[in-house]
Amino acid sequence: MSVHRTLLTILAMSLAGAFGAAAQETPAAPPVVVDAARGLPEWDKVYAVFTHPRCASCHVEDNRPRWSGAHYGGTRVHGFNVQGGSDGSGFGNPGLRCNTCHFESNSSVLHGPPGVVGWHLAPPEMVWWEKSSAEICAQIKDPARNGGRTLAEIAVHVRDDELVGWGWAPGPGREPAPGSAEATYEALTRWSESGAPCPSG
Amino acid sequence: MRLTVDGKDIEINADPDMPLLWALRDLAGVTGPKFGCGIAACGACTVVIDGMTVRSCSLPVGQVTGAITTIEGLAVDGKLHPVQQAWLDEQVAQCGYCQAGQIMSAYALLEEIDDPTDEDIDNAMGGNLCRCGTYPRIRSAIKKAATLKLARA
Numbered sequence A: 001m002s003v004h005r006t007l008l009t010i011l012a013m014s015l016a017g018a019f020g021a022a023a024q025e026t027p028a029a030p031p032v033v034v035d036a037a038r039g040l041p042e043w044d045k046v047y048a049v050f051t052h053p054r055c056a057s058c059h060v061e062d063n064r065p066r067w068s069g070a071h072y073g074g075t076r077v078h079g080f081n082v083q084g085g086s087d088g089s090g091f092g093n094p095g096l097r098c099n100t101c102h103f104e105s106n107s108s109v110l111h112g113p114p115g116v117v118g119w120h121l122a123p124p125e126m127v128w129w130e131k132s133s134a135e136i137c138a139q140i141k142d143p144a145r146n147g148g149r150t151l152a153e154i155a156v157h158v159r160d161d162e163l164v165g166w167g168w169a170p171g172p173g174r175e176p177a178p179g180s181a182e183a184t185y186e187a188l189t190r191w192s193e194s195g196a197p198c199p200s201g
Numbered sequence B: 001m002r003l004t005v006d007g008k009d010i011e012i013n014a015d016p017d018m019p020l021l022w023a024l025r026d027l028a029g030v031t032g033p034k035f036g037c038g039i040a041a042c043g044a045c046t047v048v049i050d051g052m053t054v055r056s057c058s059l060p061v062g063q064v065t066g067a068i069t070t071i072e073g074l075a076v077d078g079k080l081h082p083v084q085q086a087w088l089d090e091q092v093a094q095c096g097y098c099q100a101g102q103i104m105s106a107y108a109l110l111e112e113i114d115d116p117t118d119e120d121i122d123n124a125m126g127g128n129l130c131r132c133g134t135y136p137r138i139r140s141a142i143k144k145a146a147t148l149k150l151a152r153a
Helices: A002-025 A036-050 A133-141 A151-160 A162-168 A181-193 B020-027 B082-089 B099-112 B118-125 B135-152
Strands: B002-005 B008-011 B046-049 B052-055
Touching: A036 A133, A036 A181, A133 A151, A151 A162, A151 A181, A162 A181, B046 B099, B052 B099, B082 B099, B082 B135, B099 B118, B099 B135, B118 B135
Parallel strands: none
Antiparallel strands: B002 B008, B046 B052
16 A cells, blocks of 8 residues: 555656646746726627626526516516526426426517527526626626636527527517627627726726 | 327327417317417416426417326316315306416416415416406415315325
């Protein structure tokens, strides 16, 4: 046992020395310099998307999605006592799940239920509803509150996730989120490359 | 297109975009589920698919992937389901138009929660509207149904 441990220690020291030498020869990647002048305008585009009702209405912290649109006379809590669910899943309560009404496609009938695969509420720590630009920016950069994602993974999630993509194809009678999934992906990428600056306050 | 409705396999010729309620009522002759609003906003059309409530007026039949249970499939060998029996015992119905949907939501609730609290009932039944306002009797019937169901188990 002790012989094995000694051999392993020698091996580890040898490898450490070899890698240490290699590390000295290879310059480390330069740290990303925060370029607020370049990054903040990109973040503003992202913030405009995230706070649009098509996105923020289901990024709430009180377990209750919102309805909004001209025909509602202002934003209001989703009718029918709909909630993300007492089990914390975001998919609704026993007897009244999100998928009771929201299916794989938008209803073609005006005021009918919108739909896409995987309809559910975002976790409460990902709240965007009525949050400031600085607050959402901090949340997006916090792995404990962004689903454990890197900024690159968030950009891809925004570009490729079907439920996110619904925000730009919300069905009849609903205003889509600004821009597109691809444009938001690009804005997130440029913001990240600029050091991911957040607005103050 | 094949569907399983109340334990029976049926064949229908329907456009995949046709609402399930249309397929049930007009093609399969299952008229228990009712048309109310047509936009999933009243609950009269509620059926259960693989344990989950669904507003059949808005679900395209082409998206159905599981076995459908309607109000017509709850009784077994002529014996009413506990929810149906409780509905009679508590005299829930006034006009009765919404009760097919109400009963299906209550049935789905009790499949997941044996002894629901008032909050559980409110959370499950909020999408089933009753213009007659029989909500207190609906709540009583669900609690009675829970007792009946547990007694039969």
